[in-house]
Amino acid sequence: MDQLKLALEHKFWILAGLAILLPPIGWWAATDNLATETAARNKKIADTEKRIPDPKDFPNEKWIQGEKQIERDLTTSVTDSQERLFEHQKSEMTLPPVVQGALNKCKVKYRGDGGALEDFLNAKEFFVQSYLEDWKNTVNLVKPFKARTGEGLVFLNDEPTEVGTPITRHLEVEQWRQSLGFTGPQMWDVQEDLWFLRSLMQAIARVNQGATEIGNSRIKRINEATLRGGDLTDLATRRAGTAGANPVGNQSGTGVQISFGHNRGGGATSGPTYTAPKPFDPDDIFGDDGGKANTGATPGKKDKDVVVVETKRWAETGAKWHKRGFVLRLVMDEREIPTLLTSLSESPFPVEILHVEHSVHSSNTADAFRSITDAGATTSPDGSETSTEQQALQQRILENLRMAFNMHYLADVIVAGTLTIYDEPATTASKNAPATQAGSNQATAGSMRPTGGKAETKTPLPVGNSTKSARTQSKPLSLSPGTKFPGTKAEPAKIGAPVSPPPSGNKTNSGSPKGAGASKPAGTPSGSGGK
Numbered sequence: 001m002d003q004l005k006l007a008l009e010h011k012f013w014i015l016a017g018l019a020i021l022l023p024p025i026g027w028w029a030a031t032d033n034l035a036t037e038t039a040a041r042n043k044k045i046a047d048t049e050k051r052i053p054d055p056k057d058f059p060n061e062k063w064i065q066g067e068k069q070i071e072r073d074l075t076t077s078v079t080d081s082q083e084r085l086f087e088h089q090k091s092e093m094t095l096p097p098v099v100q101g102a103l104n105k106c107k108v109k110y111r112g113d114g115g116a117l118e119d120f121l122n123a124k125e126f127f128v129q130s131y132l133e134d135w136k137n138t139v140n141l142v143k144p145f146k147a148r149t150g151e152g153l154v155f156l157n158d159e160p161t162e163v164g165t166p167i168t169r170h171l172e173v174e175q176w177r178q179s180l181g182f183t184g185p186q187m188w189d190v191q192e193d194l195w196f197l198r199s200l201m202q203a204i205a206r207v208n209q210g211a212t213e214i215g216n217s218r219i220k221r222i223n224e225a226t227l228r229g230g231d232l233t234d235l236a237t238r239r240a241g242t243a244g245a246n247p248v249g250n251q252s253g254t255g256v257q258i259s260f261g262h263n264r265g266g267g268a269t270s271g272p273t274y275t276a277p278k279p280f281d282p283d284d285i286f287g288d289d290g291g292k293a294n295t296g297a298t299p300g301k302k303d304k305d306v307v308v309v310e311t312k313r314w315a316e317t318g319a320k321w322h323k324r325g326f327v328l329r330l331v332m333d334e335r336e337i338p339t340l341l342t343s344l345s346e347s348p349f350p351v352e353i354l355h356v357e358h359s360v361h362s363s364n365t366a367d368a369f370r371s372i373t374d375a376g377a378t379t380s381p382d383g384s385e386t387s388t389e390q391q392a393l394q395q396r397i398l399e400n401l402r403m404a405f406n407m408h409y410l411a412d413v414i415v416a417g418t419l420t421i422y423d424e425p426a427t428t429a430s431k432n433a434p435a436t437q438a439g440s441n442q443a444t445a446g447s448m449r450p451t452g453g454k455a456e457t458k459t460p461l462p463v464g465n466s467t468k469s470a471r472t473q474s475k476p477l478s479l480s481p482g483t484k485f486p487g488t489k490a491e492p493a494k495i496g497a498p499v500s501p502p503p504s505g506n507k508t509n510s511g512s513p514k515g516a517g518a519s520k521p522a523g524t525p526s527g528s529g530g531k
Contacts, residue, residue: 079425082320086422089348092195096130099123110424113184121180127187128177131194135169138194141201142222145214150397153208153217155331168197168227189313193227196324196349196419200225203343207336215404218339221331223412227419228325230286230315238284285355285416286315286325315418320425323352323418331361334411341415349419361410 007014093110095103102123106114114120145152157166165171170190176182204219211217283289290311315325332340337358344351 078320082422083425085321085350086424089422092199092348094195095191096126096134098126099130102126108184111185111188115184120184124176124180124182124187127191128173128180131170131173131190134194135197138198138201139167141198142204142208142219147394147397150213150393150400153211153214154204154219154222155214155401156222165226166223167225168193192324192421196227196326196421197225199347199349199419200326200328200344203340203347204330206343206346207332207340213400215400218336219330219332220404220410222329223331224327224329226327228282228286228291228315228327229289229312230283230325231288231290231312232316233287234283235285235287238287280355280357280414282325282327282416286418289313289315289325321420321422323420325418326416328413328415330413330415331405331410332413333407333409334358334413335409337411337413340413344415344417347419349421351417351419353415353417355414355416358411358413361405361412 094100102119103109103112103114106117106119106123108114108117108120108123114123139156142156143153145155170193173190204222207219208217214220278284283292313324314322316323330340337356341353341356344353
């Protein structure tokens with residue numbers, strides 16, 4: 001009993017000792033078995049994983065073939081889109097009939113070069129002889145205002161200046177007439193510019209559709225309609241230089257500042273100020289195309305001492321397309337600016353609008369209509385006196401012009417953008433190429449297109465039999481003296497014959513009346529309808 005008493009007296013400490021010892025003993029007993037089982041299972045998993053074969057040694061052929069088929073489908077889709085876009089614009093890619101006829105004889109297709117083949121030399125000579133009239137037919141699409149009669153819808157100036165022509169015109173063609181010392185690619189470059197210019201003139205004509213005189217025409221004057229190239233690297237440099245600048249500020253640091261703040265205490269004003277924006281510079285839109293280096297030469301002047309720097313023709317190039325920049329400076333009804341942009345988007349050559357600005361129109365009437373004043377002078381350019389009736393007519397014409405150009409809604413509008421032309425697909429070129437006859441020696445010329453200093457060689461195009469002798473200077477042309485070149489009575493939008501035979505099926509008529517809305521083909525580059 002004494003021992004039991006002693007145990008009861010110290011029961012707290014006995015129970016405390018047991019409570020301290022039992023948890024470690026239980027943990028050790030439990031974890032010993034768990035650790036052994038965990039190690040065994042880990043070993044089993046590792047052994048099973050080692051027995052699984054490496055998937056890289058067992059390719060999924062079905063997946064690979066499916067991926068390759070998708071790639072083929074995408075390639076075919078791109079090719080089909082290029083063919084559709086080329087066919088869409090081909091209706092506007094026309095040449096004077098005499099030029100097209102000579103090219104057909106030597107079997108030279110679009111962007112081809114027949115070298116010294118006789119028929120190709122004939123085509124070159126026909127081209128330089130018909131260029132001026134073809135250019136005039138293109139400009140006449142807008143119905144230019146005639147100073148002597150007062151007829152026409154659009155006042156324009158197409159005379160060369162010291163820095164070029166207000167409306168793009170290749171004056172070097174007149175020099176080519178002397179020796180035909182130009183290449184096939186140069187001829188195609190000039191012809192492409194005619195197509196582009198025709199597209200711009202058609203857009204302006206659509207805006208003025210329905211007008212009967214310059215007084216009610218929406219676009220009243222063309223101050224500039226030029227085509228140009230660019231440089232994406234220079235453009236990126238220019239944009240990087242203006243990054244972080246005030247978007248409405250004057251980047252050149254000059255201009256008039258207008259304060260909008262007001263200090264009631266009579267002291268200096270504080271608050272936001274307006275800085276006049278930098279004057280429009282096409283190089284800020286396209287990048288420098290090198291054209292400013294030519295300002296030292298007088299356009300059209302035959303001066304052997306003047307070194308002409310070749311400009312960068314394209315504003316941007318791709319694997320299957322090329323973009324030509326354009327700048328329009330117009331005097332027009334500011335309410336019709338959206339109509340103009342819509343009309344431009346109807347071009348067969350996809351249009352991307354990059355810049356639009358307008359300001360209130362203000363012009364010096366004396367300078368703007370100097371040709372009208374000269375037409376009403378008492379003495380004609382040939383020295384004969386102008387009749388009283390003619391002087392009175394010119395006075396009425398001048399008064400009508402002053403009224404037409406003093407409308408409050410007129411604005412000076414600048415539109416800059418790009419026109420995209422697509423290369424002829426290789427499949428289309430092979431379809432149009434004539435079969436090679438056995439025993440004949442076919443000469444070929446690559447389709448060369450300048451891409452900013454590098455020529456890109458396309459699929460070789462047949463250009464005829466090289467066994468034909470080159471034309472000598474003494475041999476006459478196969479053009480009778482009575483043959484006439486395309487005249488102004490021809491359909492304006494269809495000058496000449498197609499470059500290649502038209503495909504079967506319906507064509508999109510890009511020259512449809514305003515509102516008809518020529519449909520755009522799929523695959524048009526982003527922003528073709530304006531950014």
